[in-house]
Structures are given as C-alpha cells and as structure tokens.
C-alpha cells in the first residue's frame with residue numbers, strides 16, 4: 001500500500017515491526033515519529049515490546065499534550081520535538097540502536113559513506129552529536145544543532161543513530177542502507193583496506209540514461225508475461241527476506257521467448273514492488289509510464305550477447321560486498337558445490353559496467369555465469385530466475401563462510417587433481 005494513503009499510526013507500526021524483524025533494534029530500544037499535516041506528532045510508546053505493537057498503542061501529541069488511553073509517549077519525545085523544530089522539511093524521525101552503527105558510536109568514528117555508491121547517494125553526508133544523557137533536553141539540543149546543518153543522519157556518541165527525512169519510508173531506507181554499509185565496512189576491514197571512491201566515481205552510478213528511454217505502445221499481456229511477473233515478484237520478495245536485496249538495492253530481470261524482458265523498477269522500496277510495477281523492455285523501448293532500474297542497459301547487453309542467459313540479478317549482499325571493497329580474492333575453487341555452480345568469477349574495476357557495457361557483457365560465458373563489481377556488488381545470470389537466484393545465494397553463503405574463518409590463510413585448498421576430477425564428473 002502507498003504510504004501517503006496510510007494513517008500515521010499504521011505507518012509507525014509497519015516500520016517499527018520491520019526494524020525489529022530485521023534485527024535492527026531490541027524489543028525495548030528505538031522509537032519512531034511522524035509529523036502529520038495538522039502539525040501533530042505521532043510517536044511510538046514508551047516501555048512497550050516493539051515486536052507486538054498495535055495502532056492503538058501509538059501516541060498523538062497535540063497542542064494540549066499527549067492523546068493517549070493507556071500508554072505514555074516515548075521518553076525520547078523531547079529530542080523528536082527539537083528535531084522537528086530544527087528544520088521545516090523534516091516529517092519523520094527514526095531512532096534505533098542497530099549493532100553496526102553502535103560499533104561506530106562506541107569508536108566515536110563515522111562510517112565511510114564513500115565505499116559504496118548507494119550509501120553516498122541515499123544517505124548523503126552524516127555527522128556525530130556529542131554525548132548527552134538519554135531523555136534529556138540537552139540531547140534534543142545537541143541533535144537539533146546537527147540537523148540544522150542539513151544532514152539526514154546523526155550518530156550519537158555511545159548511544160545509537162537518528163535519521164530525519166520527509167517521510168518514514170525515506171528515513172527507513174536511509175537507516176537500513178547506512179546500517180548495512182557500516183556492517184560491510186567492519187567486515188571489509190578484516191580482509192584488507194577498504195577502497196574509498198571519489199565523488200566523480202560515485203557520479204558514474206548516478207546515471208540518468210535509464211529515465212530517457214522511449215516508450216512502447218501498449219499490447220495485450222501474454223500468459224507468459226503474466227506468469228513471469230508473478231515469478232519475478234515472488235523471487236524479489238524472497239531476496240529481500242534472505243537479505244540478498246535491501247530497501248534501496250537489488251535488481252532482477254528475466255527474458256521471454258520473443259526476446260523482450262521484464263525488469264524491476266528504479267528507485268522503489270524492494271519490499272513494496274508488485275507484479276504490475278515490473279517494467280517491460282523490448283528492443284530498447286520501455287513500458288509507458290514506468291522507469292526501469294538503471295541496470296537496464298547492461299541487462300539488455302548481456303541478453304543480446306548471451307542467448308543461453310534468461311535471467312539476471314544485480315545485488316549487493318553484505319558478505320560479497322566486503323570482498324568487493326578490498327583486493328581480497330573471492331573464488332569458489334575449494335568447495336565442490338559452489339565451484340560447479342559458479343566456476344570462475346572475474347572482477348571488473350569500479351564503474352566498468354556503466355562505462356563499458358559491451359565489454360562487461362562479453363565477460364559472461366558457460367564457465368563465467370557471474371562477475372564481481374568492485375565497490376558495487378555482483379551480477380549473476382542463469383538459464384532461468386531460479387538458477388540465477390540459487391547462484392546468488394550460494395555466492396553469498398560462501399563469502400560468509402570465508403568471513404567466519406579466523407583468517408583466510410586457514411583455508412585448505414582442493415588440489416588441482418581434485419578439481420580436475422570435479423570438472424570431469426560435472427562438465428559445463
């Protein structure tokens with residue numbers, strides 16, 4: 001359901017539940033608020049289990065104080081009020097104690113937003129507020145001072161994070177993107193020195209070309225198209241559930257027998273995408289009234305050059321991302337099942353898929369079904385959506401297993417002969 005048609009209390013319940021279910025706050029920690037069109041704040045209650053909230057537990061704050069039947073507003077109401085006063089374009093405030101950002105708060109150090117393009121694009125610059133006791137007016141004052149600088153995110157020394165935006169949907173996307181990026185940075189530091197991008201390099205990912213495609217004339221939808229819309233939507237939701245996609249990242253497409261393909265839309269919360277939101281693309285033209293993912297051209301090029309590929313996924317799963325930020329090799333040569341599914345995974349330098357789409361598409365073959373993009377994730381292909389998804393999941397699980405090792409040099413490799421035996425028994 002579109003958020004601008006949802007009551008503020010229902011929005012608070014939906015997002016608090018999503019934050020809690022994603023393991024991004026504890027049952028007692030964190031709070032959310034919305035400023036409604038009458039200028040009233042709606043806020044989550046104090047001392048209530050965040051895992052079992054209902055709309056009647058949400059507290060409206062009017063000129064005469066809280067309107068409530070049985071619960072008091074969050075004890076952090078003073079800082080929510082101070083933040084709304086600091087800037088007129090703030091309509092939602094999110095506060096959470098998420099593990100990776102807390103780690104940075106404890107080090108009193110900001111996560112680097114220049115490691116992953118989507119982090120810089122979605123979150124913008126971030127700052128840190130000096131320590132003040134929770135629930136105090138002083139905490140509201142120090143946070144308001146930071147938000148007056150125009151930022152959307154403020155970390156709090158030894159406490160947690162506050163995000164302020166024009167909607168709760170946007171605040172959530174910023175929060176989830178930054179928490180994930182912070183977690184990836186912490187993991188990447190165990191593998192080597194994370195590679196930061198310049199503003200010019202990040203600009204490559206801001207391409208607007210996908211918004212300028214000409215439109216297709218409308219035709220009746222075939223059963224093949226309708227079936228694929230259903231299958232792609234289900235797989236997309238599964239990728240979100242398995243944390244392979246996040247609110248602001250992840251693209252999926254699949255080709256039909258006439259050569260046209262369906263691809264996920266640009267700029268939408270991946271959790272909210274339905275079958276009717278997928279964008280049909282045929283011979284360089286897109287379905288009218290929709291904007292395809294900015295990966296549309298590279299997907300089109302891969303399909304054009306590789307007749308055996310019928311499905312493509314671009315993703316930034318956290319453990320794979322940790323490898324893409326450093327020069328540490330991610331290969332599958334020492335695990336039989338990942339090896340026969342993924343074989344070789346070459347690494348493309350950052351931005352190559354945008355600046356050289358033809359050469360990127362030429363990297364794929366029967367023994368190269370996926371490629372790693374520096375600072376930008378992975379492109380995985382398959383003969384159908386299920387195979388592409390399976391390969392993505394296997395690649396992420398393998399990267400995760402490597403990160404569970406005390407150090408990568410503890411890994412014992414398969415011998416050349418053991419690998420040759422696999423090649424013989426499982427030919428491509």
Ligand SMILES: [Zn+2]
Nearest residue numbers: 030097134160
């Ligand atoms: Zn707190």
